[in-house]
Amino acid sequence: MAHSLVWLPSVLRNADLKVALVDGWESRGRGDVGTIHGVICHHTATNAAGNMPTLDMLIRGRSDLPGPLAQLGLGRDGTFYVIAAGRANHAGKGTWQGLSSGNTNFIGIEAENSGLKSDFPWPAIQMDAYRRGVAAILEKIGKGPEFCAGHKEYARPIGRKPDPSFDMNSFRASIAAVLNGTAPPLELIPKEEATEDGSGRPTLRRDASGDLVKGIQTKLGVSPANGHFGPKTEAAIRIFQRDHELVPDGIVGPKTWAALDKL
Amino acid sequence: MFGSQNLEVIIGLIVVFLFVSVISSAIREGIEAWLKTRASYLEHGIRALLHDRTGDGIARKLYNHPLIEGLFSGDYVPGSTTTRPSLSGGNLPSYIPAKNFAEALFDIAARGPDTNAVSSGPNASSVSLDSIRENIENIDNPRVQRILLAAVDNAQGDFERAKKNIEEWYDSGMDRVSGWYKRATQWTILVIGLAIAVGLNINAITIVDYLSRNDTARAAIVARAGTVTDPQTPQDYATATETLRSLSLPIGWSAGWGAPRRVGEPGAGGVWNDWIGPILGWLIIGLAATMGAPFWFDLLNKFMVIRSTVKPHEKSPEEGSEDRADKTTPPEVPVAPVPPVSNATPGPAVAPGASIPDWEKIPGPTDPEDDVDGCDVEVKDETATSDENLPAAEGGIK
Numbered sequence: 322m323a324h325s326l327v328w329l330p331s332v333l334r335n336a337d338l339k340v341a342l343v344d345g346w347e348s349r350g351r352g353d354v355g356t357i358h359g360v361i362c363h364h365t366a367t368n369a370a371g372n373m374p375t376l377d378m379l380i381r382g383r384s385d386l387p388g389p390l391a392q393l394g395l396g397r398d399g400t401f402y403v404i405a406a407g408r409a410n411h412a413g414k415g416t417w418q419g420l421s422s423g424n425t426n427f428i429g430i431e432a433e434n435s436g437l438k439s440d441f442p443w444p445a446i447q448m449d450a451y452r453r454g455v456a457a458i459l460e461k462i463g464k465g466p467e468f469c470a471g472h473k474e475y476a477r478p479i480g481r482k483p484d485p486s487f488d489m490n491s492f493r494a495s496i497a498a499v500l501n502g503t504a505p506p507l508e509l510i511p512k513e514e515a516t517e518d519g520s521g522r523p524t525l526r527r528d529a530s531g532d533l534v535k536g537i538q539t540k541l542g543v544s545p546a547n548g549h550f551g552p553k554t555e556a557a558i559r560i561f562q563r564d565h566e567l568v569p570d571g572i573v574g575p576k577t578w579a580a581l582d583k584l
Numbered sequence: 585m586f587g588s589q590n591l592e593v594i595i596g597l598i599v600v601f602l603f604v605s606v607i608s609s610a611i612r613e614g615i616e617a618w619l620k621t622r623a624s625y626l627e628h629g630i631r632a633l634l635h636d637r638t639g640d641g642i643a644r645k646l647y648n649h650p651l652i653e654g655l656f657s658g659d660y661v662p663g664s665t666t667t668r669p670s671l672s673g674g675n676l677p678s679y680i681p682a683k684n685f686a687e688a689l690f691d692i693a694a695r696g697p698d699t700n701a702v703s704s705g706p707n708a709s710s711v712s713l714d715s716i717r718e719n720i721e722n723i724d725n726p727r728v729q730r731i732l733l734a735a736v737d738n739a740q741g742d743f744e745r746a747k748k749n750i751e752e753w754y755d756s757g758m759d760r761v762s763g764w765y766k767r768a769t770q771w772t773i774l775v776i777g778l779a780i781a782v783g784l785n786i787n788a789i790t791i792v793d794y795l796s797r798n799d800t801a802r803a804a805i806v807a808r809a810g811t812v813t814d815p816q817t818p819q820d821y822a823t824a825t826e827t828l829r830s831l832s833l834p835i836g837w838s839a840g841w842g843a844p845r846r847v848g849e850p851g852a853g854g855v856w857n858d859w860i861g862p863i864l865g866w867l868i869i870g871l872a873a874t875m876g877a878p879f880w881f882d883l884l885n886k887f888m889v890i891r892s893t894v895k896p897h898e899k900s901p902e903e904g905s906e907d908r909a910d911k912t913t914p915p916e917v918p919v920a921p922v923p924p925v926s927n928a929t930p931g932p933a934v935a936p937g938a939s940i941p942d943w944e945k946i947p948g949p950t951d952p953e954d955d956v957d958g959c960d961v962e963v964k965d966e967t968a969t970s971d972e973n974l975p976a977a978e979g980g981i982k
Binding site for chain 1: 700974
């Protein structure tokens with residue numbers, strides 16, 4: 322049976338954010354949530370490489386704590402992974418705005434970040450997606466930025482949790498900017514390369530196919546080079562993008578095309 | 585004929601009853617101070633009131649609530665789970681004010697049973713009728729929840745009235761506890777009274793027999809009764825034993841069984857004198873002790889007044905005597921069961937909160953698995969989700 326938060330993907334998609342659905346998300350949860358009053362921001366604090374290495378653990382939980390551990394995971398490339406539409410064990414003991422049932426009344430977002438110095442500042446694309454995602458949810462539930470709490474602010478006793486590693490007050494200020502419409506518009510990846518004659522190559526992502534995909538696969542050494550843009554090809558592109566200081570989102574847009582051309 | 589002589593015998597007997605009652609209740613109080621049976625009855629009564637027979641649900645939460653926990657030292661240990669309270673109350677309080685009870689119950693409902701950083705921090709939810717209703721599941725006992733909800737609904741938004749409802753419910757429960765305790769105390773006092781009667785050989789029949797035959801003793805005891813009814817005379821164990829000894833009544837074992845005729849007196853001996861008389865006499869003393877000192881004190885006052893009307897020249901001021909009976913209800917009250925006094929002082933029981941509308945601060949019941957949370961976990965490389973295993977994303981392209 323589907324839980325209450327089935328509106329999450331559409332709300333995030335309407336905010337022009339990248340959204341990926343984890344299989345079975347609609348019915349996942351430790352029971353259903355109660356009335357949602359806000360959002361608690363976390364970071365995963367795990368030191369592993371990749372876009373969202375903790376995804377599996379967020380879904381399944383761990384030996385002492387059954388999953389899901391958050392409704393949403395936020396990858397380093399700013400993709401929201403929708404994990405559960407029901408209640409998740411993300412909050413622990415704490416209180417915010419007089420509410421002390423974090424798991425019941427708050428949506429938990431786990432952003433992929435080690436919380437270490439080497440992982441700070443956060444990728445701009447991830448931070449931007451974070452504030453826009455939270456703003457979209459707050460707008461949907463009709464609450465202001467003060468109902469976005471950092472896990473470190475919610476958790477009691479104070480100091481029990483360090484996440485997230487960024488400053489929450491300026492984060493809330495930036496959410497307010499998004500809600501008030503004073504934030505600069507989100508930069509989206511163009512559909513195709515900008516050329517005068519309109520012959521630019523289209524932007525490619527998972528499940529695309531054709532000779533262009535085959536060309537990429539050959540260049541990056543993905544085998545078999547079958548012309549189908551599958552998860553393997555995407556992972557290879559992410560590695561390529563990381564090496565060339567591009568956003569490692571696995572989407573081949575104009576910038577990635579340009580970088581591939583130089584190969 | 586209801587003459588002056590018979591009256592004086594009755595007065596003498598009442599004086600003896602009064603002193604035995606005082607001594608019995610003093611001993612009873614001593615035992616009570618040692619065993620704290622009152623606390624045990626209170627605890628048992630609260631468990632019955634809260635429908636928590638084993639004492640590990642709401643009753644335990646209540647006793648562990650800071651408002652109640654401060655009333656006793658040590659930890660809460662539930663007493664006997666049978667229908668009879670245990671004899672000893674341990675460290676538990678022998679008295680819980682109705683106000684504390686109601687406030688603790690409301691607080692548990694609104695903020696949860698645990699005292700921790702969440703329930704006692706500045707952001708803890710406020711105690712209001714709304715938050716009590718919203719968080720009622722914190723009580724975790726359907727019957728008590730229902731009673732609380734009824735009290736809250738009945739108050740129609742008036743917090744003080746809801747509190748008053750709970751206090752009244754508690755008081756009515758405590759009246760019942762008082763009743764149990766009173767009955768139990770009377771049994772104890774009967775045993776103590778019998779022990780005194782047998783131990784000191786105080787025999788009502790002997791005393792009546794002796795007083796009716798001995799004019800000087802009768803005059804002495806009536807004179808003594810005059811000082812007893814004087815409010816200046818303290819009514820405590822020491823005075824009572826001292827007076828009893830000084831009356832030179834036929835008590836004690838020095839002259840044998842002694843009922844109604846003592847050994848050596850004319851008419852002594854026989855089944856009546858040696859068996860039925862003493863046993864009956866002691867029983868009367870024991871039963872008289874259960875009536876309690878206040879009862880005998882009042883009765884003594886009344887008889888003194890009657891006697892004064894019979895003997896005008898020894899008149900004691902009637903009105904004064906009546907007043908005295910009311911005003912000087914003896915300080916030694918043998919049965920002083922848990923007094924359910926509610927001295928509710930109206931005051932804000934609502935915690936100061938941030939500038940958020942009250943309805944916003946209504947949390948659900950505390951999460952069932954809220955003692956753990958998911959951040960800060962070491963993900964090993966073998967358990968990490970590789971990029972290849974991530975689900976496909978959409979959006980982000982215009």
